[in-house]
Amino acid sequence: MTDPNTPPPQVWPTLRANDAHALIRFLVDAFGFTETAVYATGDRVDHAQLNWPLGGGIMLGSASRGPDDAWALRPGSFGCYVVADDIAALHDRAVKAGAEILKPPHHTDYGSHDFAAKDPEGNLWSFGTYRGAPTP
Secondary structure (H helix, E strand, O other): OOOOOOOOOOOOOEEEEOOHHHHHHHHHHHHOOEEEEEEEEOOEEEEEEEEOOOOOEEEEEEOOOOOOOOOOOOOOOOEEEEEOOOHHHHHHHHHHOOOEEEEEEEEOOOOOEEEEEEOOOOOEEEEEOOOOOOOO
């Protein structure tokens, strides 16, 4: 039986971090992710789930797990587009938390209101109101 609080299947991007604990704090403080689960031993995070308020989220963990790491993603090589409602408020929050803004809030030719930022690990984040084209 499925727990009724478990979200429906979605796409969950994953990334690795040199300092996963610091990245989790940054993503919560700067962008508004919700820390849902963190499985860690000392400085090493084996798995973290950060939920996004509008649905879905990301998973992350510490890098440098040794030569047998089957999911050896290079920290700082991640990029993600995240749907958000209030771009101006989210941009202001990101600035106050120290996010490096790559593109200030702007309107696109496809009707989205977007901004782009970089986190302390070097990952690229784009936030916008575009929710995707309708499915045929």
